[in-house]
Amino acid sequence: MFDITRKKDAAYALVIFILFCIPALLSWNSKSQLGAIIESGSIKLVTRNSPNTYFIDKGDPAGFEYDLAKAYADYLGVKLELVLPNSFSEIFTTMQRRDGHIAGAMLTITDERQQKFEFASPYLETTTALIYRTTQGETPPQDIPDLINQNKQVMVIANSSHSELMKSLQQEYPKLKWEETGAFSSVELLEKLHNKEIDYVITDAVTFDSQKSFFPGLKKAFDLDSPKPLAWMLAPHHDQSLRDSINRFFALESTQKLIESLEDKYFNRSNPLGFYDTAAFRGDMQDRFPKLEQYFMMAEQETDIDWQLLAAIAYQESHWNPDAVSPTGVKGIMMLTRAAAKEVDVTDRTDPMQSIIGGAHYLVKVMEKIPDRIPQPDHTWFALAGYNVGYGHLEDARVLTSRAGLNPDKWRDVKKHLPLLTQEKHFSTVRYGYARGYEPVRYVSNIRKYMKLLKWEVQVMQAKRQNERADFDPDHESWDEGTVVEDFLPAL
Incomplete structure (x- = not known):
C-alpha cells in the first residue's frame, strides 16, 4: 500500500512538473537573441578607436561604424554601448567570449572568418591595395612579380584580412615576403610610409582613400584582389533573429541613403585642408x-x-x-x-x-x-x-x-x-x-596662407588702382606690373 501511494505521489509530482515547468522552459527557450537585447535596453558594439570606426569629434562620438550602429540602435529603440578592445586581434576574441552583440570595424568577410563567425548583409566593398610613396627616380611596382623583384619591406597588420590574403597569394608566389605588426594601426603605417621608414604598406582602399589627403605623396600602386564585402560580424547563435533584424535594417531605403551620406562624410570627402589653388x-x-x-x-x-x-x-x-x-x-x-x-x-x-x-x-x-x-x-x-x-x-x-x-x-x-x-x-x-x-x-x-595671399592680392589690387589713376596723370611715373607683383608676393 505504501509503495502504491508513493508511486501515485511521484506520478502526481511529474504531472505538476509537466504542467508548470515545461511551459516555463519552453518560454525561456523561445526568447530570441533580439528579444533579449530589446528587453535589456541596450546593444553592444565591438569596435576600435580609429578614424573609420569610432572617435570623439568636437566633443561628440563619431565615425562610420559608430554612426551606422547608432542608427541601428535607434531603429531597435535601445541604447548603444561600446566595447573597445585594446588591439585589432582582440575584436575576434571579444566576440568569441560573447562580450558584444555585433563587431563593426570595417571587417572584410573572409573564408577563415566565416568558419568561426557569422556576418550580416554587406554595407560596403573594398579592395586590398599596395601603397607607396612617390620618390624621384623610383618606379612603383606594377604587379606582384614586380614587387617580389624589388625585394623591399612590405608591412601588413597582423591577423587582418590582408594578412590572410598575403598567405593565400604566397601559395602562387612562394617568394612573396612581408612583415606583420600588431603594434600599429593602418593610419600609423601610412605615416611611417610617408616618413620613408618603410617601403610599402598593404591596407584596404577605403582606409587609404579616407586618409590619403593627409599624406601628400602616397599613392596606390595596384590592387591585390577584387572587391570584397565589408559587414558586421556576429558570434554564432542558436537563432538568427539578430542577424535577420540587421539585414532588414540594411534593406531599408533610409539606411541605404544613410550609408551613402556616411561614405561622403568619412571616406569620399575631398581634402579641404590640402594645397590651395x-x-x-x-x-x-x-x-x-x-x-x-x-x-x-x-x-x-x-x-x-x-x-x-x-x-x-x-x-x-x-x-x-x-x-x-x-x-x-x-x-x-x-x-x-x-x-x-x-x-x-x-x-x-x-x-x-x-x-x-x-x-x-x-x-x-x-x-x-x-x-x-x-x-x-x-x-x-x-x-x-x-x-x-x-x-x-x-x-x-x-x-x-x-x-x-x-x-x-x-x-x-x-x-x-x-x-x-x-x-x-x-x-x-x-x-x-x-x-x-x-x-x-x-x-x-x-x-595663415590664405591671409598672406589675401594681403598680397589686396595690395596688388590697390597698386593696380594707383596705376590706373596714374594713367590719367601725365606727370606720374608709370609702374611696371611685373615689378608690382614681385614686390608684394609674400613668402608662402
Whole structure:
C-alpha cells in the first residue's frame, strides 16, 4: 500500500512538473537573441578607436561604424554601448567570449572568418591595395612579380584580412615576403610610409582613400584582389533573429541613403585642408570677394577681429560660397552649425551678411575658451585648432606637448603633437582618444596662407588702382606690373 501511494505521489509530482515547468522552459527557450537585447535596453558594439570606426569629434562620438550602429540602435529603440578592445586581434576574441552583440570595424568577410563567425548583409566593398610613396627616380611596382623583384619591406597588420590574403597569394608566389605588426594601426603605417621608414604598406582602399589627403605623396600602386564585402560580424547563435533584424535594417531605403551620406562624410570627402589653388583663389578674389568685402569690414567693426582673418577663415570653410553645404549639414559662408547659428542669433545661415557677422561673433566666443595667458597670435591659432578638432583633443595634445618637455602654450610646439593623436600608443594615454590630428594643423596652416595671399592680392589690387589713376596723370611715373607683383608676393 505504501509503495502504491508513493508511486501515485511521484506520478502526481511529474504531472505538476509537466504542467508548470515545461511551459516555463519552453518560454525561456523561445526568447530570441533580439528579444533579449530589446528587453535589456541596450546593444553592444565591438569596435576600435580609429578614424573609420569610432572617435570623439568636437566633443561628440563619431565615425562610420559608430554612426551606422547608432542608427541601428535607434531603429531597435535601445541604447548603444561600446566595447573597445585594446588591439585589432582582440575584436575576434571579444566576440568569441560573447562580450558584444555585433563587431563593426570595417571587417572584410573572409573564408577563415566565416568558419568561426557569422556576418550580416554587406554595407560596403573594398579592395586590398599596395601603397607607396612617390620618390624621384623610383618606379612603383606594377604587379606582384614586380614587387617580389624589388625585394623591399612590405608591412601588413597582423591577423587582418590582408594578412590572410598575403598567405593565400604566397601559395602562387612562394617568394612573396612581408612583415606583420600588431603594434600599429593602418593610419600609423601610412605615416611611417610617408616618413620613408618603410617601403610599402598593404591596407584596404577605403582606409587609404579616407586618409590619403593627409599624406601628400602616397599613392596606390595596384590592387591585390577584387572587391570584397565589408559587414558586421556576429558570434554564432542558436537563432538568427539578430542577424535577420540587421539585414532588414540594411534593406531599408533610409539606411541605404544613410550609408551613402556616411561614405561622403568619412571616406569620399575631398581634402579641404590640402594645397590651395592660387589660380582659383585669384579668380574668387575677382568674382566672389567684392560682394562680401563690406561684410568682413562690418564684422571687424563689431568684434575687433581682423577682417582679413575672417575672410581667410571664410575661404577655408566655403571658398566664399554662400550656398556651400557640407555632408554634416553646416552651411553658408562661415559654415555654421545650427547650434552655432542659434547661439549668435543667425536666422539664415545662407545670408552672407548674417553668416559673416554671426561667424565673427562666434569666433569671439571660441577665443574666450583659450587661456588669457596665451598671447597673440598663438591665442588665435589655438582657438582655430580647437574649433576644428574639439577642445578636448586640443587639451590632449597640450598634455602630450608638456610630457615631451615643450611649451603647451606655444602653437609651434603643440602643432607637432596634434598628429600624435592618430597613434594608439599616444591617444590611448590621454582622455579623449583618437583624433584626426593632422586636420587642425593643416586647417590653421591654410588659414595663415590664405591671409598672406589675401594681403598680397589686396595690395596688388590697390597698386593696380594707383596705376590706373596714374594713367590719367601725365606727370606720374608709370609702374611696371611685373615689378608690382614681385614686390608684394609674400613668402608662402
